[in-house]
Ligand code: HEM
């Protein structure tokens with residue numbers, strides 16, 4: 277009885293509304309105080325780690341976030357700061373997140389030689405969409421997957437893709453006939469995105485999507501655009517770094533909706549293939565007409581213990597390739613075509629080389645890829661001036677020491693500014709000038725290989741590099757063979773560094789049909 281009384285009194289004490297509110301307030305205050313102390317401590321730690329790296333002054337709360345205006349000046353700013361603060365300088369995103377921005381070849385070499393995980397800020401925001409695929413996975417998982425997927429990029433696998441890419445390119449070029457007739461300028465990036473999506477679907481998944489000709493905009497492409505946009509927005513808006521706040525926001529809602537569209541799309545692609553593979557197995561024959569594609573490799577990959585990839589892993593890899601395999605090349609091709617429009621004398625030289633290589637053929641074959649050295653140099657030069665992946669970042673799991681003795685402790689974010697490195701005026705004389713001869717073999721030999729890193733370098737470089745080069749070559753050759761490209765002086769594109777390099781105001785061209793082609 278006594279015990280019962282005591283309990284009741286205790287309950288009364290605690291449920292007393294005034295006292296209850298008071299207690300909640302105390303708990304909340306203690307929590308906030310702890311959080312603030314933690315943040316102050318992290319800021320202090322960050323500032324100390326970065327002591328030996330002077331950098332541009334930033335706002336005490338927002339850091340350098342507001343310096344990036346998304347108006348086409350952001351990349352120039354990185355270069356300007358790079359000149360003022362050699363090798364590397366810190367950037368602050370909000371009060372506690374700092375990251376060291378590297379723009380020096382030897383610094384990049386040290387960082388890219390490691391298999392340190394990707395940073396957990398920007399890439400973390402990609403995970404709900406592309407899962408832990410090759411791009412964002414790390415440690416053992418990454419290592420195993422990289423080994424299992426590497427055969428998917430063997431040249432025997434890439435060979436039949438050339439014709440498929442040529443087919444997709446032709447669909448795009450047919451669509452452009454109208455623009456050639458009316459002489460009106462048109463926005464390139466969206467056309468090229470559809471073309472590269474069409475290509476990756478055909479090459480990697482043997483799907484004919486007809487996404488280039490279907491009426492209305494493709495919902496998947498729209499979802500991918502939206503996802504890229506929102507991932508970038510999340511990175512810039514500090515409160516959105518919190519999963520909780522982002523989830524509640526309208527942007528979070530749009531993100532989930534777009535994710536669902538993207539996932540439904542990939543799941544359908546996988547489901548269809550599983551059915552085909554099962555049918556083939558039941559009928560005990562492989563459809564010999566179909567080429568061995570990336571999805572076959574994913575579904576049949578086995579490690580040394582004869583273990584394959586889990587369903588969830590397969591979806592992550594498929595989403596990763598759908599994203600990495602088309603958005604990057606779309607950016608690459610769009611900027612290359614723009615660069616050639618902007619440099620008519622190089623465009624003409626490429627065209628002569630191409631007509632010589634193709635000898636009047638209306639298409640392009642595997643063997644032709646090696647017959648266009650000048651065009652290849654123009655492509656490389658455009659990737660230097662307009663790197664489709666303008667920056668890459670890692671999170672240090674152990675301290676790193678650079679060649680000049682400066683170090684960064686474990687736990688910090690370190691990024692390589694691909695654009696910054698490509699604009700280094702010591703390595704690249706007049707860096708803003710388009711000059712393909714920089715890529716003559718004798719000139720390449722004079723530079724550090726890390727002065728040019730459009731595909732990154734080291735163990736975590738781009739696994740799709742050869743695929744991408746082939747696709748860019750085919751698209752450029754077939755386009756130049758049919759059209760003359762001109763810029764629209766009214767609409768000069770302004771570079772916008774997102775996950776992939778875009779343009780604030782689109783990439784516009786004018787085209788003219790060439791006489792020599794039927
Ligand atoms: C012009 C086109 C492309 C460019 C400029 C490019 C650039 C890059 C860069 C810079 C990285 C390193 C990213 C990082 O460290 O965070 C990367 C990684 C990667 N790329 Fe590409 N890429 C292109 C096309 C492709 C294509 C066509 C595919 C697939 C078909 C692809 C698949 C990947 C994958 C899976 C990774 C992660 C590799 C790993 O971490 O092991 N990329 N790419």
Ligand SMILES: *[C@@H]1O[C@H](CO)[C@@H](O)[C@H](O)[C@H]1NC(C)=O
Nearest residue numbers: 358359363379380381700702
């Ligand atoms: C450019 O690269 C050179 C040589 O690798 C280096 O000495 C120089 O500091 C770099 N410049 C900048 C701005 O990083």
Ligand SMILES: *[C@@H]1O[C@H](CO)[C@@H](O)[C@H](O)[C@H]1NC(C)=O
Nearest residue numbers: 458459460762763764765786
């Ligand atoms: C097409 O546009 C170009 C470039 O703006 C211009 O020089 C040319 O005269 C135009 N041609 C026609 C037929 O309108």
